[in-house]
Amino acid sequence: MVDNAVAPEERFGPEFLQDPHSVYSRLRKECPVQRVVLPAGLQAWVVTRYDDVRSALANPGLRKDFRRYPDLFARNTMRNRPGFVHPALVAHMLNTDPPDHARLRKLVTKAFTLRRIQEMRPRIEQIATELLDAMDGQREVDLVESFAFPLPITVICEMIGMPARDLDDFRDWCVTLISGGEPEEVQRAADDTKEYLLDLIAKKREEPVADLFGALVHARDDGDQLTETELVSMVFLLLVAGHETTVSLIASGVLALLKDQELFAALRADRSLIPGAIEEFLRYDGPLNMATFRYTNEPTEIGGVVIPADEFVMLALTSANRDEDQFPDPDQVDITRDTSGHLAFGHGIHYCLGAPLARLEVEIAFNRLFDRFDHIQLAAAAADLRWREGVVIRSLDALPVQLR
Template identity: 45%
Template sequence: MTVPMQFTQEFWNNPHPVYAQLRQEAPVHPVTLPNGIEVWLITRYADCKVALADPRLSKRQGAGDNARQLARPVSTPLTRHLLANDPPDHTRLRRLVSKVFTARRVEELRPRVGELSAALIESLRAKGGTAEQSGKGGAAELVEDYAVHLPIQVICELLGVPIEDQADFRRWTGVMVSASAGGPGVPEAAAAFVGYLLGLIERKRSAPAGDLLSALIATRDEGDRFSEDELTSMAFLLLLAGHETTVNLIGNGMYTLLTQPEAYQRLRKDPSLVPAAVEELLRLESPVETATSRTATEAVTYGDVTIPAGAMVAISLLAADRDPERFPNPDAFDLDRADNQHLAFGYGIHYCLGAPLARLEAQIAFTDLLTAFPDMRLAVSPAEVAWRTGVLIHGPSALPVTL
C-alpha cells in the first residue's frame, strides 16, 4: 500500500475508503492492530469467503492468542464457546446449543419483541425530540434510548438474566469489545463477567426456569452435556453477541436511512420491503467489522499472497461486502438488490447461530421506528456522527435525531 492503515477516529468514522484501497492494492495485508496484535487482514469478497470456511485457519488457536489480554484464571471460561473452537469440539458444542436455541424458540419471541419495541418508542416519544425541542438541545438519542435497550432486553429475557443487571454486563462487554482498539481494563472486566456468570449459572441450576440458560444447563445429547467452563463461555457469547451486534445493526441502519430520505419514505410506505432492507443494510454497513481471529495452522495462500504458518488472520466482513467484483455499485444502498449473498453473518461452520434473532429484531425495529416517526431526521450533520472504535464492532456511538 502507498498509505499504511492508521487507526484514528477518522478511520473509525469512515473505514470504507481505506478498505477500498486495500482491496485494490493489498487484499491480503499485514496490519498491527491498536492493541499491538499483528494480523494478516483479508479484504476481498472471494478471499474472505474461502478463508471463513478454511479448516487450515484455527479458531481455537486464534482464541488462545486473543486470550493473552485476559487474566489467566478467566481465559479458559471465556474461550470454550462456538467461536473459539474447531471441529470436533465445535461440532459437539453447536449440536448441544442447537437443541435449545431453535428457530421455533426465536420466532416465539416475535410478539414480545414487538411489545418491548413499542414501549421503547413511547419512552422515546416522551423524552422529546420535536423540532422545537431540538432547537433547544432536546434531540432524542436513538442509540442509547432505543438501539441499545431493545436487544439487551430481548437477550436478558431469553437467557433469564435479571434486567437490572444489564448495566453491569453491558459495561463489561463494552470494555472487552474495545480491546481491539487498545482499550484498557480488559482483564478486570473479564474477571468480573466470569464471576457474575458463575453465580448466575449456579442460581439457574438450583432454581431452573423456562429460559435458555436453564435449558442449556439441562440439555443432554446421548449422554453428552456442557462442562462448567463451556456453560460459562456459551453464556458469555450469547450475552455479548446477542446484543452488541444488533445494537449496531439498528444504529447503522437508521444512520443509513436518515441520510437517504427517499429510501426512508419508500420503506415507511411499503413495509413489505423491510426484510430486503435489513439484508442490504447488513451488507452495506456490517455491524461486525472483522470476524473473530483465526490462526494459520500451515502456510495458506489467498490470491498471490502466502500467509505463514502460525500467523493470525483477520477477515474483514465490512470490506468484503463492498467488493465491486462481487456487488455492482457496492457503495449504494439499493432496496432492489436481488443478489445479496453478504457475509455479515459469516460463512461456513461458524455462520452466526443468532442470525434469525438479529433479523427478527431488526425487522421489528425498522418497521416500528419508521411507522412511529415518519419525519425523523438527524439532529446533526452526518459528518458530526461519531462511530465506535475497534475493528470488531462497527456502528455509531450516538445518533441524535429530531423525531
C-alpha cells in the first residue's frame, strides 16, 4: 500500500469520449488509479487495469447508496450544474447496497430467467423482420435510428407494458438524462420522466395487466414495501438499461464487421460463429465505458493507491477489457479468442440482469441482417463517426450504411 503520491489530476475533455481507448492504454501503463476531472466537471478516481477493476466491482467497501449522492456530487463537482438527475429516478437496485439491493433485484429476477428470455425469441425475430421490411428499397440508412434503437426499445417496452406511442418522448428524455446537457434541460427531462411513470403507475393500478410493470405495482400493493420512489426508479432503470446496452452493442458490433469485410463474410457463411463474435464485440468495444457510480465510505486502497473517503470511483470496463495482461493483442478483433472473464456487463452483485436478453437480441439482429442484405458498407468514413456524450454508456450517435 502506498500514499497518494500519484500523477497530478488529469482532465478528460470531450475528445476522451470519442477515443477513450488511447487514454486508457496510457493510464494502464503510467497511472492505473488516476484522479481525474470528467467532461461534466465531476472529480473522480478512474481505475483502468483488469485485476483492479474486477476486484473493485465486487468490493463491498465501495458503496452505491443513492441517498449520499447529492452531498457527494456537491463535494466533487467543479461546475455549477447538477451531478445527478432526480431522486425519483435513482432509487433503484443499481444504486443500492445490501440488503436493499437483494430485495429490489428479487422482484425482477424472475422476468429475466434464461427460459423466459428464450420464450421471447419468436417475438424478437418478428420485430427485427418488421424493422428490416421497413428498410427495403432504401439505398442508405442510419442503422442506429432504423434498427439498433427500435429493436430493443420495442422489446423492453412490451415486457414492461409501455405504450408504443410513447417511445419517441421517452427516447428524447433518456438521451438528455444519459448524455447530459444544460441544467434546465436535464431537470425538465427528469421531471417529465417521473410524471410520465407516475401516470403509468396509476393506470396499471386501475387496469391490472400481466406485464412486468403491473407485477411490480402489485408487488408493492401486496406489502413488498416497494415505495413509490423505488417503483418509479425501478421501471426507469429497466427501460433505460433494457435498451441502451443493446443499441450500443448492435451498432458497435456492425461497425467492427464493416471495418473487416473478411470477418463479415466469415460470420455470414458460418452463423455458429456469431455467439463467440458477440462476446468479442463486448470485450472489444462494449456498451459500458465505465461502471456506474461508486464511492468510498472510508479510505480505500485500490491498486496500491489509498483513495480518501467520500470520493467517487469510476471503474473503466472498456479499459479492463483491453488490458494486455488479460487479453493478448487486445486492440484487435479476434472472434476465436477466449473472452471468458470479460467485464462488459460488470461483475459481482450488480452484474447486469439483462445480459441474456441483450445477447439474444444482438444474435437475432445479426442473423436477420445477414439474411436480408447481401451487401452492407459504411456510408461515411469511420473516423467521422461520433460517439454520444456521457461517461457511462458508450454508443454511436449514428451509423450510416449503404445496403443492397
